[in-house]
Amino acid sequence: MAATEAPLVLENFIGGTFVPCKSYIDSYDPSTGEVYCKVPNSGKEEIEAAVEAARGAFPGWSSRSPQERARVLNQVADLLEQSLEELARAESRDQGKTVTLARTMDIPRSVQNFRFFASSSLHHTAECTHMDHVDCLHYTVRTPVGIAGLISPWNLPLYLLTWKIAPAIAAGNTVIAKPSELTSVTAWMLCRLLNKAGVPPGVVNIVFGTGPRVGEALVAHPEVPVISFTGSQPTAERITQLSAPHCKKLSLELGGKNPAVIFEDANLEECIPETVRSSFANQGEVCLCTSRIFVQKSIYREFLKRFVEATRKWKVGIPSDPSASMGALISKAHLEKVRSYIEKARAEGAQILCGEGVDKLNLPPRNQAGYFMLPTVITDIKDDSCCMKEEIFGPVTCVVPFDSEEEVIKRANNVKYGLAATVWSSNVGRIHRVAKKLQAGLVWTNCWLIRELNLPFGGMKSSGVGREGLKDSYDFFTEIKTITVKH
Ligand SMILES: NC(=O)C1=CN([C@@H]2O[C@H](COP(=O)(O)OP(=O)(O)OC[C@H]3O[C@@H](n4cnc5c(N)ncnc54)[C@H](O)[C@@H]3O)[C@@H](O)[C@H]2O)C=CC1
Numbered sequence: 422m423a424a425t426e427a428p429l430v431l432e433n434f435i436g437g438t439f440v441p442c443k444s445y446i447d448s449y450d451p452s453t454g455e456v457y458c459k460v461p462n463s464g465k466e467e468i469e470a471a472v473e474a475a476r477g478a479f480p481g482w483s484s485r486s487p488q489e490r491a492r493v494l495n496q497v498a499d500l501l502e503q504s505l506e507e508l509a510r511a512e513s514r515d516q517g518k519t520v521t522l523a524r525t526m527d528i529p530r531s532v533q534n535f536r537f538f539a540s541s542s543l544h545h546t547a548e549c550t551h552m553d554h555v556d557c558l559h560y561t562v563r564t565p566v567g568i569a570g571l572i573s574p575w576n577l578p579l580y581l582l583t584w585k586i587a588p589a590i591a592a593g594n595t596v597i598a599k600p601s602e603l604t605s606v607t608a609w610m611l612c613r614l615l616n617k618a619g620v621p622p623g624v625v626n627i628v629f630g631t632g633p634r635v636g637e638a639l640v641a642h643p644e645v646p647v648i649s650f651t652g653s654q655p656t657a658e659r660i661t662q663l664s665a666p667h668c669k670k671l672s673l674e675l676g677g678k679n680p681a682v683i684f685e686d687a688n689l690e691e692c693i694p695e696t697v698r699s700s701f702a703n704q705g706e707v708c709l710c711t712s713r714i715f716v717q718k719s720i721y722r723e724f725l726k727r728f729v730e731a732t733r734k735w736k737v738g739i740p741s742d743p744s745a746s747m748g749a750l751i752s753k754a755h756l757e758k759v760r761s762y763i764e765k766a767r768a769e770g771a772q773i774l775c776g777e778g779v780d781k782l783n784l785p786p787r788n789q790a791g792y793f794m795l796p797t798v799i800t801d802i803k804d805d806s807c808c809m810k811e812e813i814f815g816p817v818t819c820v821v822p823f824d825s826e827e828e829v830i831k832r833a834n835n836v837k838y839g840l841a842a843t844v845w846s847s848n849v850g851r852i853h854r855v856a857k858k859l860q861a862g863l864v865w866t867n868c869w870l871i872r873e874l875n876l877p878f879g880g881m882k883s884s885g886v887g888r889e890g891l892k893d894s895y896d897f898f899t900e901i902k903t904i905t906v907k908h
């Protein structure tokens with residue numbers, strides 16, 4: 422915080438009203454390491470108030486027509502779009518990402534989330550069957566589940582929060598959302614827009630604070646039957662334990678250790694810049710980022726040389742620098758954790774080809790205490806190294822050679838995660854074969870992160886439970902009932 426700047430003080434949003442909290446948590450600007458914001462340190466009391474507000478709003482909201490709800494969602498989208506620049510700057514300051522990325526990805530996608538679910542909620546149809554031999558007609562109806570608990574992480578703050586709020590309220594639920602305590606500002610800014618858009622009080626409640634305090638109070642509340650969570654696997658385990666006594670419906674979107682499989686017939690002109698982006702976009706803090714790159718032996722040396730050259734051009738800079746590709750990591754603790762992986766790799770005898778400890782980072786004096794690091798490429802590393810097995814969630818990627826298709830599929834699948842993968846080849850048959858055999862909920866071939874919101878998003882193995890998307894989110898946020906009519 423600059424000497425003259427007063428901290429931004431956030432408030433909870435309960436029943437359509439901003440409510441101060443008894444205590445606050447410091448929130449840091451990752452690009453300077455200074456406290457610039459105070460986030461409510463909410464707990465059980467605030468969750469009780471939010472549940473009461475959400476319970477009160479449910480009958481009215483759930484009985485509105487899909488068209489009426491869609492109109493309100495579209496209004497939220499329009500208001501977000503009108504505030505795009507302000508939101509992008511706030512997201513960048515709070516998270517450390519570049520303003521450019523927030524402006525071109527995070528905020529436009531948040532707008533799209535509301536528009537997409539406003540529109541898709543108008544097109545759901547029910548199933549119907551007949552049993553003529555017993556004169557029966559059967560059909561299904563879907564009803565909103567009730568109060569949905571939504572817990573989101575710090576890497577794509579507004580993007581992932583709105584990816585949960587929009588489908589939940591479009592389906593007629595009321596919600597209590599808990600954003601990450603590390604990145605709460607854009608969620609708080611959204612609250613003002615929700616009121617302006619005509620979202621009735623209590624339909625969306627946003628309660629700020631830490632996971633163990635307010636997150637657990639939300640998950641354990643008996644009147645919140647459905648929890649949608651995006652974040653780490655250990656937290657998902659805790660959420661599962663707390664939900665078990667109530668048999669809650671859970672959607673868990675967790676981490677990844679995503680492979681890129683690059684065959685000798687890949688178009689390297691396209692593959693190299695795209696694999697740099699898939700490894701280092703958003704400081705490598707996206708669950709879909711590539712962190713293990715398998716390259717066929719015949720092109721391994723050439724790939725490595727060109728990949729390192731391209732990585733060195735992925736500029737780290739202050740988030741407002743339009744020429745920067747990457748900003749600061751989320752926190753000091755996270756930066757230290759990411760760096761510790763590089764140290765472990767070095768101790769195991771791996772080679773660090775560029776980045777941390779090899780190249781020099783140039784930052785203005787004001788940003789010297791910010792949480793910056795250079796994109797780092799590791800090689801000569803074994804498949805059983807922790808850098809090849811664990812989610813680092815930072816700008817670090819490992820490159821290793823492979824011989825055959827069969828071998829690379831086995832090695833790519835040899836981790837506990839199964840979220841995303843990329844395959845690079847100009848052989849269509851091989852692409853289909855390999856994509857089918859990779860254990861991942863999402864496989865991008867000859868591209869990365871082209872999102873089709875209509876189709877299922879999510880992971881297998883330790884990368885999660887459930888899927889999100891047009892039909893999947895609707896199914897998750899509704900209960901289905903089969904009705905039989907004898908005539
Ligand atoms: N989408 C993803 O795949 C993400 C993965 N991560 C991974 O997790 C690591 C740790 O990051 P964290 O911020 O600690 O992730 P986290 O899983 O602890 O945090 C995600 C959300 O869960 C909440 N939370 C934490 N503990 C909770 C609890 N006991 N009950 C209810 N809610 C709880 C947090 O307050 C936050 O809103 C990262 O280094 C990264 O590897 C982190 C964020 C997103």
Ligand SMILES: N/C(=C\C=C\C(=O)O)C(=O)O
Binds near residue numbers: 706707878
């Ligand atoms: N869930 C995450 C990313 C989702 C991206 C998308 O829906 O396009 C994550 O990084 O945690």
